[in-house]
Amino acid sequence: MIEVQHLTKRYxxxxxxDDVSFTVEKGEVLGFLGPNGAGKTTTMRVLxxxxxxxxxKAIVAGYDIFExxxxxxxxxxxxxxxxxxxxxxxxxxYLTFVAKIKxxxxxxxxxxxxxxxxxxxxxxxxxxxxxxxxxxxxxxVGLAQALLHNPEVLILDEPTAGLDPKQIIETRxxxxxxxxxxxxxxxxxxxxxxxxxxxxxxxxxxGRVVAVDTPDNLTSRLRGSETMLVQVxxxxxxxxxxxxxxxxxxxxxxAADSRGTVxxxxxxxxxxxxxxxxxxxxxxxxxxxxxxxRPLRMSLEEVFLHLTTEEMPHE
Amino acid sequence: xxxVLAIAHKELKGYFASPIxxxxxxxxxxxxxxxxxxxxxYFDRMAMQxxxxxxxxxxxxxxxxxxxxxxxxxSVILLFTLPLVTMRTYSEEKRSGxxxxxxxxxxxxxxxxxxxxxxxxxxxxxxxxxxxxHIGFLFAxxxxxxxxxxxxxxxxxxxxxxxxxxxLFVSSLTRNQIVAGMITFAVFLMFWVVNWFxxxxxxxxxxxxxxxxxxxxxNDFTRGVxxxxxxxxxxxxxxxxxFLTVRAVDSERWRG
Numbered sequence: 001m002i003e004v005q006h007l008t009k010r011y012x013x014x015x016x017x018d019d020v021s022f023t024v025e026k027g028e029v030l031g032f033l034g035p036n037g038a039g040k041t042t043t044m045r046v047l048x049x050x051x052x053x054x055x056x057k058a059i060v061a062g063y064d065i066f067e068x069x070x071x072x073x074x075x076x077x078x079x080x081x082x083x084x085x086x087x088x089x090x091x092x093x094y095l096t097f098v099a100k101i102k103x104x105x106x107x108x109x110x111x112x113x114x115x116x117x118x119x120x121x122x123x124x125x126x127x128x129x130x131x132x133x134x135x136x137x138x139x140x141v142g143l144a145q146a147l148l149h150n151p152e153v154l155i156l157d158e159p160t161a162g163l164d165p166k167q168i169i170e171t172r173x174x175x176x177x178x179x180x181x182x183x184x185x186x187x188x189x190x191x192x193x194x195x196x197x198x199x200x201x202x203x204x205x206x207g208r209v210v211a212v213d214t215p216d217n218l219t220s221r222l223r224g225s226e227t228m229l230v231q232v233x234x235x236x237x238x239x240x241x242x243x244x245x246x247x248x249x250x251x252x253x254x255a256a257d258s259r260g261t262v263x264x265x266x267x268x269x270x271x272x273x274x275x276x277x278x279x280x281x282x283x284x285x286x287x288x289x290x291x292x293x294r295p296l297r298m299s300l301e302e303v304f305l306h307l308t309t310e311e312m313p314h315e
Numbered sequence: 316x317x318x319v320l321a322i323a324h325k326e327l328k329g330y331f332a333s334p335i336x337x338x339x340x341x342x343x344x345x346x347x348x349x350x351x352x353x354x355x356x357y358f359d360r361m362a363m364q365x366x367x368x369x370x371x372x373x374x375x376x377x378x379x380x381x382x383x384x385x386x387x388x389x390s391v392i393l394l395f396t397l398p399l400v401t402m403r404t405y406s407e408e409k410r411s412g413x414x415x416x417x418x419x420x421x422x423x424x425x426x427x428x429x430x431x432x433x434x435x436x437x438x439x440x441x442x443x444x445x446x447x448x449h450i451g452f453l454f455a456x457x458x459x460x461x462x463x464x465x466x467x468x469x470x471x472x473x474x475x476x477x478x479x480x481x482x483l484f485v486s487s488l489t490r491n492q493i494v495a496g497m498i499t500f501a502v503f504l505m506f507w508v509v510n511w512f513x514x515x516x517x518x519x520x521x522x523x524x525x526x527x528x529x530x531x532x533x534n535d536f537t538r539g540v541x542x543x544x545x546x547x548x549x550x551x552x553x554x555x556x557x558f559l560t561v562r563a564v565d566s567e568r569w570r571g
Contacts (some may be wrong), residue, residue, distance in 0.1 A: 011570070036512045045415075047417055048415075048419040049418070050419050050568070051568045052568060053571070054570060067369045070422075070423070071421075073419060073420060073421040074421040076419070078415070078419045080412060080415045080416075080419075081412075082411075082412045084327065084411075084412050084413040084414075084415050084416035085411075085413065086325070086413055087411070088328075088329055088332035088333055089325075089328065089329075095329070097324075097325050097554055098416065100318075100321040101318060101321050101322070101421075102316070102419070102420055102421065105422055114470055145416070184474070199445065276419075280560075314353050
């Protein structure tokens with residue numbers, strides 16, 4: 001549905017997006033993740049036809065965004081970082097205007113505007129001026145605007161920014177509902193949002209794609225080795241660390257935390273090898289108390305930090 | 316076409332939702348009225364002198380002494396009011412980010428530019444509509460020829476359209492509407508005074524300078540003369556300015 005090939009965008013000497021390629025399947029929700037200034041907004045602006053790339057191409061809903069921009073734009077809904085509202089227009093007038101320029105047929109315009117206002121929960125401010133709305137309402141009017149012409153492709157730049165927690169949950173729910181019928185790219189730097197709403201994640205840093213995968217795969221793939229946390233209650237005279245180290249498959253043991261006789265160890269083992277049974281057996285056969293044994297997973301936050309800070313030069 | 320109208324409609328609504336439309340129409344109505352009264356008093360005086368036969372003019376003509384100078388004076392009003400109309404057209408969209416909506420909608424750049432131009436033109440037409448009242452008085456109490464009045468309105472409309480298209484272009488170059496307004500005013504002024512040097516210049520330069528002046532081309536219209544030379548000038552001027560605006564919007568995209 002969306003195909004991005006070797007996209008590069010330079011502003012003078014700075015390269016905002018550097019050779020980015022990815023594809024999004026029909027009905028998929030793709031998360032676009034990266035620190036501020038990573039090139040998320042630039043990529044989205046290129047995909048929506050707001051600006052052309054320096055190199056590479058993008059195919060949206062079957063149309064090259066530069067060869068046939070009008071056809072591609074007809075099938076794309078876009079919510080920019082700041083919702084593009086006219087402050088002097090009422091919400092209803094604004095949405096009617098957008099429906100007009102997006103090519104919604106005249107007879108279905110009023111109905112469509114009403115439907116979207118219900119769906120994005122802005123019907124209660126229909127006659128208020130856009131300039132007088134709170135940030136949460138603005139964001140939702142922006143979302144309504146992007147959905148008006150029922151586009152196949154939705155591109156949402158930080159759709160939950162500025163919303164309160166209840167609105168965030170509602171918006172995420174709405175996005176989830178929209179996935180399936182619509183192909184969605186959404187950018188965010190809120191990580192739980194990605195694991196909750198997206199089927200796939202593209203992590204971008206300094207204009208380059210550093211990873212493309214499902215949220216689950218990303219968290220597990222990045223653990224080069226498996227790490228267990230083992231909490232043992234043993235007499236201080238016994239060398240627990242040494243005992244754990246000689247368990248087959250274990251590569252490294254480090255004491256993490258101690259409280260009296262209770263000591264926690266982080267046990268690394270070879271990737272793909274589950275050593276939990278052996279660890280438990282060793283601890284129990286030595287007569288120690290096994291208080292806790294659990295795998296340590298890298299959270300998406302850690303994955304993200306790992307990927308986006310790895311190659312940063314230390315200054 | 317429906318896209319152009321949608322944009323034009325939105326622009327018009329924008330003008331009337333803000334004080335701009337009222338300021339522009341009110342201000343121009345007051346100024347026009349002022350010019351009108353002055354010219355009328357002057358005309359009245361001349362008519363009396365002509366009637367009394369104290370070596371005054373042989374005969375007086377409403378078209379020549381009131382209507383024609385009145386139309387020529389409109390350029391002064393436009394100089395001050397039209398920058399107010401065009402300064403926000405693109406600048407404000409750029410500043411507030413609504414340009415992203417327009418440029419990512421299934422519209423061509425030309426449709427957007429034409430829509431904005433048309434919106435401004437309708438507001439300007441509303442501004443001119445007020446002056447029909449003044450001219451109406453002349454028809455009610457006098458007996459002017461109507462052809463020069465019509466051609467005068469056409470000329471004034473075309474001249475305003477030139478200013479509007481130029482202002483639109485300037486607005487497309489900056490995101491600051493005050494800057495756009497000031498530059499537009501300066502550029503209008505240049506086109507207004509460009510032929511002041513014509514009297515001192517060599518014949519070739521005289522022709523060039525006179526040709527460049529937006530207001531110079533209005534003269535014939537106000538006398539009831541429809542010369543294709545002037546029509547071509549105005550239409551070319553408008554088309555070229557709108558073309559430049561489309562190019563400016565497009566180049567802005569490339570630069571980001």
